[in-house]
Amino acid sequence: MVGMHELAVTQGVLDLVLDAADREGGGQVTRIDLVVGELASIVDDSVQFYWDIIAEGTAAAGAVLHFRRVPIQFECRDCRALFEPADEDFLCTSCGSGSVRVAAGDELRVESFDLEPAAAGPAATADQPTKEP
Secondary structure (H helix, E strand, O other), X not given: OOOOHHHHHHHHHHHHHHHHHHHOOOXXXXXXXXXXXXXXXXXXXXHHHHHHHHOOOOOOOOOEEEEXXXXXXXXXXXXXXXXXXXXXXXXXXXXXXXOEEEEEOOOEEEEEEEEEEOOOOOOOOOOOOOOOO
């Protein structure tokens, strides 16, 4: 089953990438690198499914999506140690405190994308008059 949450996420990624591509002068987006934390509740296949539908007819149609997963990492508020939790145990592995915060693993961001510049039209030369608007 495809989740609806991923539709909104995928639309946000598409909007962000198309806006950035326009600021760079346009062209064809060929690759998008996404960073997805384990806590982000994002299913790669669902994002890809929606991407294939909503990117159709845009400068990002056919772009290859690459997902880099980031593991959950906590920071202890008491001793400041960084650690990856073991199973469902969120206690600090250094001091045993239960006062922790998520330091990594909840992110979802576009890390980068590849853009092939738009092909320039035929340039006017001294022998070819330019057209006035």
